Amino acid sequence: MLRRDYPGLDCSVAKALEVVGERWSLLIVRAVMHGNRRFGEIQESLGIARNVLSARLQRLVDEEILERRAYSENPPRYEYFLTQKGLDLWPALIALLHWGERYSPDPDGPRRLIVHKECGGEVSERGICESCGKVLTARDAKQVPGPGAKALAEESAAAG
Amino acid sequence: MLRRDYPGLDCSVAKALEVVGERWSLLIVRAVMHGNRRFGEIQESLGIARNVLSARLQRLVDEEILERRAYSENPPRYEYFLTQKGLDLWPALIALLHWGERYSPDPDGPRRLIVHKECGGEVSERGICESCGKVLTARDAKQVPGPGAKALAEESAAAG
DNA sequence: GGGGTTTGGTTGCATGAAGCAACCATCTCT
DNA sequence: AGAGATGGTTGCTTCATGCAACCAAACCCC
Numbered sequence: 178m179l180r181r182d183y184p185g186l187d188c189s190v191a192k193a194l195e196v197v198g199e200r201w202s203l204l205i206v207r208a209v210m211h212g213n214r215r216f217g218e219i220q221e222s223l224g225i226a227r228n229v230l231s232a233r234l235q236r237l238v239d240e241e242i243l244e245r246r247a248y249s250e251n252p253p254r255y256e257y258f259l260t261q262k263g264l265d266l267w268p269a270l271i272a273l274l275h276w277g278e279r280y281s282p283d284p285d286g287p288r289r290l291i292v293h294k295e296c297g298g299e300v301s302e303r304g305i306c307e308s309c310g311k312v313l314t315a316r317d318a319k320q321v322p323g324p325g326a327k328a329l330a331e332e333s334a335a336a337g
Numbered sequence: 338m339l340r341r342d343y344p345g346l347d348c349s350v351a352k353a354l355e356v357v358g359e360r361w362s363l364l365i366v367r368a369v370m371h372g373n374r375r376f377g378e379i380q381e382s383l384g385i386a387r388n389v390l391s392a393r394l395q396r397l398v399d400e401e402i403l404e405r406r407a408y409s410e411n412p413p414r415y416e417y418f419l420t421q422k423g424l425d426l427w428p429a430l431i432a433l434l435h436w437g438e439r440y441s442p443d444p445d446g447p448r449r450l451i452v453h454k455e456c457g458g459e460v461s462e463r464g465i466c467e468s469c470g471k472v473l474t475a476r477d478a479k480q481v482p483g484p485g486a487k488a489l490a491e492e493s494a495a496a497g
Numbered sequence: 498g499g500g501g502t503t504t505g506g507t508t509g510c511a512t513g514a515a516g517c518a519a520c521c522a523t524c525t526c527t
Numbered sequence: 528a529g530a531g532a533t534g535g536t537t538g539c540t541t542c543a544t545g546c547a548a549c550c551a552a553a554c555c556c557c
Contacts, residue, residue, distance in 0.1 A: 183364065186383065187448050189437030190367050190430055196440075198360065200515075204343070207350050216534050223346065226516045231535060252523045254533065262440055268462055269432035270350055276429060277349030280356075280422055288347050302428055303463040303472060312463060360544075376505050386545045391506060412553045414504065 196240050197266065201225050201233050203273070206259070206266055209243065211320060214256040242266070259315070267315035268304045275302035286324035294319050356400050357426065361385050361393050363433070366419070366426055369403065371480060374416040402426070419475070427475035428464045435462035446484035454479050 183191040197203050204223055213219045220230050234257060237243040242263040245255045271291065278287055291300040298308020300318050305311065343351040357363050364383055373379045380390050394417060397403040402423040405415045431451065438447055451460040458468020460478050465471065 183384070186364070188364070188367065189434045189441070189443075189447065191364060191437070192441040193433040193437030194360075194363060196437075198363075200354075200358065203354065203358075204346070204348070204351060207348065217532085220534095224343070227535070228517090228537080229515055232514095249524090249533095252525090252533070254524095265436055265439065269429055269436060272429035272432050273353040274349045276425055277351070277353030277356075279425065281349070281352040283349075287349065303465065305463065377503085380505095387506070388508080388546090389544060392543090409504090409553085412504070412551085414553095 193269075196242070199233065199236075201229060202237065203266070203270065205230070205233055205237060206242065206263055207270055209257055209259055209263070210267070210270070210315060214258065216255070216257075219257070237263070264315040267318075271300060271304045272302055283325040285327070288323050288325040289320045290323040291318050292321055293317060353429075356402070359393065359396075361389060362397065363426070363430065365390070365393055365397060366402065366423055367430055369417055369419055369423070370427070370430070370475060374418065376415070376417075379417070397423070424475040427478075431460060431464045432462055443485040445487070448483050448485040449480045450483040451478050452481055453477060 182195050186192075197206065201223065205219060205225075208219050208222050211222075213222050216227075216230065216234070219225075219234075220227055223230075225233075234243065234245075238245050238257075240262075241260050243257045244260050245257055248254055248256050274291070292298060293300060293306040293308065293311070293313060294317055295311075296306060296309045298306040300313060301307050304313050304318075306313055306317075311317070342355050357366065361383065365379060365385075368379050368382050371382075373382050376390065376394070379385075379394075380387055383390075385393075394403065394405075398405050398417075400422075401420050403417045404420050405417055408414055408416050434451070452458060453460060453466040453468065453471070453473060454477055455471075456466060456469045458466040460473060461467050464473050464478075466473055466477075471477070
């Protein structure tokens, strides 16, 4: 997003997009949610330019969507974690995920499924467990390989 | 979004963002959902540059998120409507709306509320009626003025 | 029936965000 | 001591966006 603000828009969607509407922002949040915590991991998993990743991480930390924690002091090395504010983007990500799957499906089925940690049920577009019916949050769900992942087994081994 | 594609990303979130991740795209969808159908209405309601709006509408029509219908033949005049694909973005918009409201609240409360047409209940972050519990779609909901709208009565009269 | 208005754009130019590659600094490994 | 890993920063280029002016076809008004 360029100016990244939408002056005069009295809409909370605009407010949300001011913060996470820039290119890559939501994908970085998703990457961290998926377990990528370090600069290099995120960069590699997304293929984002390093300077842009640096700027986005800075902004996401400023916005308190991510939290930066040192895991090594002496060459300062950091990991990035989601705050509650960041975790709360999960329903929006789930909705976009399902929309993307519906209208640009993978040929062999989804490569990843989001399932309820507790019961293993699939997570619906609304972030609800289709098996037990609970309304879930980011912490209640995990990703597992889906049917489309088998065709990509070798690739996965290389790309992590 | 610049290049607007995310080559090599095996993620449906990325697929969705390829289509609706560009700056303004989701806001245009929201504006049309809200009842703005004509070029000028959308332009004025968002404050978007006209050339950019033109490009976005073109792309959203190409992606079959919007449908363009002539309402006048002889000076050709068009209105834009959401397709099912466009309407299906509603859960994502609702999730972003609630996230924006939670973390950048209006001082006097939300200016607009999303309510269930049938029973008037408020719509939750997951697009579920908090009154009757039904899982809703775009067609089941409408916007009504919220508590924060009163403070802006004069402005609203001027700005539409 | 000629001038202004409305509507739905397009064009040209300036600005600023993103992509790419090179560089840097510190520690670790050998 | 030299090579690699990590986590960036810097410079330059390219492309998307913002702004303002322009255009064209009705229509409205007198």
